Amino acid sequence: MIAVNTTGLTKVYGERSAVDSLDLCIQEGEFLALLGENGAGKTTTIKMLSCLIPPTRGDALMMGESIITNPTTVKQHINISPQETAIALHLTVRENLEMIAGIYGSTRQEAQSKAQSVLDSMGLRERADDRARTLSGGLQRRLSIAMALITEPRILFLDEPTIGLDVRARHELWHAMQKLKGHVTVLLTTHYLEEAEALADRIAVMHAGTLRALGTVAELKQITGTASLEDAYLLLTDPQQSLKVEARA
Amino acid sequence: MPLAVRNRKEIMRDPVSILLGVALPLLMLVIFVLLGKSAPLDIFQIENLAPGIIVFGFSFLTMFAAVLIARDKQSAFLVRLFASPLSAADYVISYTLPLLPLALVQGTLVFILAFAFGLQFSANILLALLALVPMAVMSVFMGLLFGSLLTESQVAGVGSIYITLTSLFSGAWMPLQLVGGFFKTIAYALPFAHAIDGARAALAGDYAAIWPHVQWTIAYAVVVCILAIIAFRRRMEG
Numbered sequence: 001m002i003a004v005n006t007t008g009l010t011k012v013y014g015e016r017s018a019v020d021s022l023d024l025c026i027q028e029g030e031f032l033a034l035l036g037e038n039g040a041g042k043t044t045t046i047k048m049l050s051c052l053i054p055p056t057r058g059d060a061l062m063m064g065e066s067i068i069t070n071p072t073t074v075k076q077h078i079n080i081s082p083q084e085t086a087i088a089l090h091l092t093v094r095e096n097l098e099m100i101a102g103i104y105g106s107t108r109q110e111a112q113s114k115a116q117s118v119l120d121s122m123g124l125r126e127r128a129d130d131r132a133r134t135l136s137g138g139l140q141r142r143l144s145i146a147m148a149l150i151t152e153p154r155i156l157f158l159d160e161p162t163i164g165l166d167v168r169a170r171h172e173l174w175h176a177m178q179k180l181k182g183h184v185t186v187l188l189t190t191h192y193l194e195e196a197e198a199l200a201d202r203i204a205v206m207h208a209g210t211l212r213a214l215g216t217v218a219e220l221k222q223i224t225g226t227a228s229l230e231d232a233y234l235l236l237t238d239p240q241q242s243l244k245v246e247a248r249a
Numbered sequence: 250m251p252l253a254v255r256n257r258k259e260i261m262r263d264p265v266s267i268l269l270g271v272a273l274p275l276l277m278l279v280i281f282v283l284l285g286k287s288a289p290l291d292i293f294q295i296e297n298l299a300p301g302i303i304v305f306g307f308s309f310l311t312m313f314a315a316v317l318i319a320r321d322k323q324s325a326f327l328v329r330l331f332a333s334p335l336s337a338a339d340y341v342i343s344y345t346l347p348l349l350p351l352a353l354v355q356g357t358l359v360f361i362l363a364f365a366f367g368l369q370f371s372a373n374i375l376l377a378l379l380a381l382v383p384m385a386v387m388s389v390f391m392g393l394l395f396g397s398l399l400t401e402s403q404v405a406g407v408g409s410i411y412i413t414l415t416s417l418f419s420g421a422w423m424p425l426q427l428v429g430g431f432f433k434t435i436a437y438a439l440p441f442a443h444a445i446d447g448a449r450a451a452l453a454g455d456y457a458a459i460w461p462h463v464q465w466t467i468a469y470a471v472v473v474c475i476l477a478i479i480a481f482r483r484r485m486e487g
Contacts, residue, residue, distance in 0.1 A: 050332045075334040084325035090262040102251030103333050
């Protein structure tokens with residue numbers, strides 16, 4: 001089944017197109033990384049797909065439901081871990097999880113059971129009863145993802161989840177994200193190319209609001225005629241060079 | 250209402266909230282009672298002082314609500330919530346409901362301490378608390394409004410101005426009748442002095458004088474409530 005299907009998805013702010021006619025198709029269970037420089041339109045895309053902002057034009061079907069005509073149903077299928085940690089700092093780890101489960105309609109017992117399950121799967125059990133503000137940056141990010149997972153979303157948006165983390169914390173979070181592969185459709189935005197390479201089934205490269213390329217790492221290298229993802233990325237996001245790439249593709 | 254429970258815990262687990270919301274009004278009452286012993290003015294009589302302290306304390310509820318929302322905005326916690334199936338009404342209720350019992354606790358504690366300083370116990374105290382409810386509601390929705398429009402650092406600045414204005418124009422510890430003039434006109438165009446005068450009238454058993462003041466605070470509560478909901482909805486729509 002197709003999990004995400006956007007057609008001509010566009011967001012315009014004044015004269016500027018933050019996202020311009022995005023056509024993107026993501027299969028259920030796929031892990032897709034969205035790469036691009038700051039201002040490329042990654043976060044705006046995620047905000048439109050998660051019904052946080054309405055598109056100016058176009059539409060997206062999430063598990064077959066339109067973000068324009070049926071946002072309430074879409075919201076039942078999705079969840080998001082925003083760029084910032086977005087956790088309740090004075091609540092414990094467990095309370096954060098139970099609160100989110102409750103917001104999505106779980107009873108108290110269900111919320112407790114789901115929280116325990118997510119605590120185990122995300123390696124947070126030992127810190128379950130600690131206040132969120134006492135966690136390290138890496139653990140706060142892990143809690144943020146756990147809060148998104150507790151609602152059992154079919155589509156999960158991870159907006160730069162490892163930004164600002166040290167190498168060890170980033171690798172630990174990668175390990176946690178790897179476990180999601182095949183179970184949840186994940187749309188990950190990141191600036192770290194090695195992160196995209198390690199985790200994603202396919203990579204989409206955005207530049208100035210448009211989708212420049214979409215494919216596996218091997219496909220992107222082939223399209224661009226480069227030896228590494230970094231070279232492919234630099235070529236795809238270079239306004240001069242990318243015209244040659246399009247011609248080649 | 251899991252979000253309302255979270256908001257209550259976030260506020261109550263912050264020691265600054267307890268200090269400002271509960272301890273400070275009580276301390277202020279003690280200070281002004283002591284002040285009244287050396288300057289025996291009517292304004293420092295306990296039945297005049299207690300309602301003033303309560304209304305002053307409500308301005309901290311405004312700050313709590315504003316800081317909580319501004320912080321949630323800054324940490325993107327609101328983004329997480331806006332992506333959930335909650336409705337606009339759910340948010341408004343969840344951010345305002347936990348603060349109303351705190352207002353009741355504030356008011357009750359001030360009156361309990363006031364008994365120790367000579368306030369006569371009577372059913373009029375309940376009536377005074379009732380007369381203060383619209384002011385409590387307005388204060389909480391004012392926090393929702395500030396929190397929706399301002400950043401956390403802006404809330405600190407605007408909140409300080411708001412608390413100062415509450416203190417100056419409420420007539421809590423300054424007789425507005427004596428000051429008179431333009432200052433008095435402004436004071437009675439705002440809701441704070443009306444809230445205090447309504448509660449003072451209730452305590453004094455002057456029932457006919459309650460409603461004209463409470464009308465003002467109800468009107469302000471309704472207007473601020475509408476503005477806060479509009480501001481919050483606009484925030485939701487990105």
